[in-house]
Amino acid sequence: xxxxxxxxxxxxxxxxxxxxxxxxxxxxxxxxxxxxxxxxxxxxxxxxxxxxxxxxxxxxxxxxxxxxxxxxxxxxxxxxxxxxxxxxxxxxxxxxxxxxxxxxxxxxxxxxxxxxxxxxxxxxxxxxxxxxxxxxxxxxxxxxxxxxxxxxxxxxxxxxxxxxxxxxxxxxxxxxxxxxxxxxxxxxxxxxxxxxxxxxxxxxxxxxxxxxxxxxxxxxxxxxxxxxxxxxxxxxxxxxxxxxxxxxxxxxxxxxxxxxxxxxxxxxxxxxxxxxxxxxxxxxxxxxxxxxxxxxxxxxxxxxxxxxxxxxxxxxxxxxxxxxxxxxxxxxxxxxxxxxxxxxxxxxxxxxxxxxxxxxxxxxxxxxxxxxxxxxxxxxxxxxxxxxxxxxxxxxxxxxxxxxxxxxxxxxxxxxxxxxxxxxxxxxxxxxxxxxxxxxxxxxxxxxxxxxxxxxx
Amino acid sequence: xxxxxxxxxxxxxxxxxxxxxxxxxxxxxxxxxxxxxxxxxxxxxxxxxxxxxxxxxxxxxxxxxxxxxxxxxxxxxxxxxxxxxxxxxxxxxxxxxxxxxxxxxxxxxxxxxxxxxxxxxxxxxxxxxxxxxxxxxxxxxxxxxxxxxxxxxxxxxxxxxxxxxxxxxxxxxxxxxxxxxxxxxxxxxxxxxxxxxxxxxxxxxxxxxxxxxxxxxxx
Numbered sequence: 001x002x003x004x005x006x007x008x009x010x011x012x013x014x015x016x017x018x019x020x021x022x023x024x025x026x027x028x029x030x031x032x033x034x035x036x037x038x039x040x041x042x043x044x045x046x047x048x049x050x051x052x053x054x055x056x057x058x059x060x061x062x063x064x065x066x067x068x069x070x071x072x073x074x075x076x077x078x079x080x081x082x083x084x085x086x087x088x089x090x091x092x093x094x095x096x097x098x099x100x101x102x103x104x105x106x107x108x109x110x111x112x113x114x115x116x117x118x119x120x121x122x123x124x125x126x127x128x129x130x131x132x133x134x135x136x137x138x139x140x141x142x143x144x145x146x147x148x149x150x151x152x153x154x155x156x157x158x159x160x161x162x163x164x165x166x167x168x169x170x171x172x173x174x175x176x177x178x179x180x181x182x183x184x185x186x187x188x189x190x191x192x193x194x195x196x197x198x199x200x201x202x203x204x205x206x207x208x209x210x211x212x213x214x215x216x217x218x219x220x221x222x223x224x225x226x227x228x229x230x231x232x233x234x235x236x237x238x239x240x241x242x243x244x245x246x247x248x249x250x251x252x253x254x255x256x257x258x259x260x261x262x263x264x265x266x267x268x269x270x271x272x273x274x275x276x277x278x279x280x281x282x283x284x285x286x287x288x289x290x291x292x293x294x295x296x297x298x299x300x301x302x303x304x305x306x307x308x309x310x311x312x313x314x315x316x317x318x319x320x321x322x323x324x325x326x327x328x329x330x331x332x333x334x335x336x337x338x339x340x341x342x343x344x345x346x347x348x349x350x351x352x353x354x355x356x357x358x359x360x361x362x363x364x365x366x367x368x369x370x371x372x373x374x375x376x377x378x379x380x381x382x383x384x385x386x387x388x389x390x391x392x393x394x395x396x397x398x399x400x401x402x403x404x405x406x407x408x409x410x411x412x413x414x415x416x417x418x419x420x421x422x423x424x425x426x427x428x429x430x431x432x433x434x435x436x437x438x439x440x441x442x443x444x445x446x447x448x449x450x451x452x453x454x455x456x457x
Numbered sequence: 458x459x460x461x462x463x464x465x466x467x468x469x470x471x472x473x474x475x476x477x478x479x480x481x482x483x484x485x486x487x488x489x490x491x492x493x494x495x496x497x498x499x500x501x502x503x504x505x506x507x508x509x510x511x512x513x514x515x516x517x518x519x520x521x522x523x524x525x526x527x528x529x530x531x532x533x534x535x536x537x538x539x540x541x542x543x544x545x546x547x548x549x550x551x552x553x554x555x556x557x558x559x560x561x562x563x564x565x566x567x568x569x570x571x572x573x574x575x576x577x578x579x580x581x582x583x584x585x586x587x588x589x590x591x592x593x594x595x596x597x598x599x600x601x602x603x604x605x606x607x608x609x610x611x612x613x614x615x616x617x618x619x620x621x622x623x624x625x626x627x628x629x630x631x632x633x634x635x636x637x638x639x640x641x642x643x644x645x646x647x648x649x650x651x652x653x654x655x656x657x658x659x660x661x662x663x664x665x666x667x668x669x670x671x672x673x674x675x676x
Contacts, residue, residue, distance in 0.1 A: 248537045248538065249537070251537035251539075251557070251558040251559060252466050252469055252537055252558055253466075253468070253469075254558065254559040255466075255469050255535075255537075255558035255559035255560060256466060256468035256469035256472055257559070258559040258560070258561070258562075259469055259472035259473055259476055259559075259562055260468065260472040262472075262476055262561070262562040262563075263472050263475045263476040263479065263562070266476070266479040267479075268479060272475060275471075275475075276472065276475060279468050279471055279472060282468055283468040283469075283472075286468065409512075
């Protein structure tokens with residue numbers, strides 16, 4: 001099977017089975033016909049030879065008798081009449097040891113039909129044809145008979161037998177073909193039923209394919225298909241849950257936008273108008289950020305592609321993000337500092353930036369004014385490590401795993417975040433084979449998030 | 458109406474507080490479930506607007522706790538959960554109404570009025586007392602068919618007294634129904650409003666009960 005046939009139409013199991021079985025059947029029937037024909041041919045040759053020998057022996061006896069009575073062989077016509085109905089297609093010669101032709105049939109040549117010393121069957125050239133010939137001595141070795149007969153009639157008989165046999169074989173072959181066709185059809189039927197069941201499925205129907213009807217050979221295929229369906233089902237379920245969660249999370253900022261717009265329309269004084277407009281803008285910004293975070297998460301959900309991977313200096317990424325967040329830190333009265341040792345890992349640089357940005361954003365969001373945030377990069381025995389520490393309120397021990405869940409927010413916090421930041425961090429870590437852990441910060445205060453990357457290859 | 462709003466989202470909460478105030482209500486706004494429950498038990502509210510996904514205590518728990526202790530004030534849920542299961546659960550838990558984010562402020566106001574009407578056992582939208590007719594939805598008052606112009610606070614005071622007809626309301630009760638915690642109240646604010654109402658609707662409408670408060674007697 002070449003790959004091109006696979007790409008174009010594929011090969012048919014049925015066609016292959018039919019071709020193989022029909023060829024085999026044809027070959028067997030053909031061989032059997034040939035064997036039969038040859039057996040028949042041999043049998044008819046033997047019959048022909050037997051009758052030739054009988055004629056010869058009869059003629060020889062008669063000739064011997066003549067010789068004994070008359071000293072010569074007479075009564076050729078008589079002899080002829082004793083043996084064959086007519087002279088056509090039949091010759092004989094009777095020789096003495098001195099190679100004197102005592103008598104011969106009318107049309108027989110004067111030369112011996114067979115080499116003189118030869119006894120038994122042979123072929124003799126008569127006119128333009130090859131005739132079957134036989135030669136024998138009498139008991140006293142006084143007379144030799146040579147007899148030949150044209151084989152035309154018996155060949156014609158063979159022809160008839162041949163055709164009959166071929167016809168029979170063809171008919172049987174036809175019957176065999178029909179039976180083979182039906183058998184192949186019946187054998188492949190469960191396969192086609194299974195294919196039909198799968199083929200008629202709508203894209204919504206991801207239930208398992210029932211393999212109880214399928215033959216043992218098809219089971220692995222059906223089982224593999226079911227495993228694939230199972231994976232698709234669970235992926236789809238995750239997707240649906242995520243979409244529902246996302247829609248749910250968007251409702252509150254949307255409600256805020258709508259309410260603020262209505263309040264703005266009904267504003268009773270300039271101050272109310274201005275405050276409401278500011279809140280309206282903030283609500284829009286929050287929705288925008290939520291959408292951005294959702295997109296970031298969706299992107300991080302894709303498997304990594306080799307072409308986007310390169311050796312990235314984590315310290316460089318951290319430096320860029322520190323610079324990008326310094327303005328906001330200043331505004332909040334938070335000290336933002338880096339302790340950055342160059343360390344390389346193999347990563348998607350864009351995703352790595354998203355990760356660091358979310359870690360910093362989270363730290364800034366939850367660290368009170370006057371606080372301190374430190375970003376560290378470096379390597380330990382296990383590989384590259386990125387750490388973001390803050391001296392904010394910290395995350396209680398039992399919550400440290402749950403904060404990675406999508407849309408999970410810590411109780412008692414003002415819900416300004418999207419609830420997606422750490423989910424994105426975890427997801428980016430996962431696709432890079434890195435591990436994220438949350439612990440208490442220095443002096444058991446605040447939060448320390450550390451990401452352990454794999455060693456760059 | 459005096460309303461208690463419990464909503465953890467800052468932008469939405471502030472907008473709702475201002476928006477409901479624009480409709481003439483006095484709104485107290487709290488941002489977590491525990492503080493919300495304390496305020497509900499403590500205050501004298503006409504209705505409560507409650508978000509479900511609250512920090513410290515979920516809105517459903519809050520309702521369950523309040524209702525268990527016989528809290529009778531109408532509760533209207535505002536939530537992002539729009540599945541029927543959630544609505545059924547919320548209503549069965551003791552909520553009076555359910556509105557899904559994002560929603561219209563006018564609709565929220567109308568639902569609050571309706572919930573309040575059901576709570577005080579008044580099927581019709583308008584309150585009628587003698588020749589005075591008060592329409593809470595349109596915030597209109599007519600006397601003998603003639604429209605009477607009232608300020609927001611005057612309107613609320615009149616409605617409050619009408620809804621508590623035959624019962625004497627103290628000055629502090631009246632203040633609570635008119636002002637939220639953050640309002641700055643003049644010490645004689647209620648007297649001023651009562652004076653204005655008497656001037657616009659007739660001096661016999663509101664009776665002063667000495668050292669107790671005010672009352673509108675049953676017609």
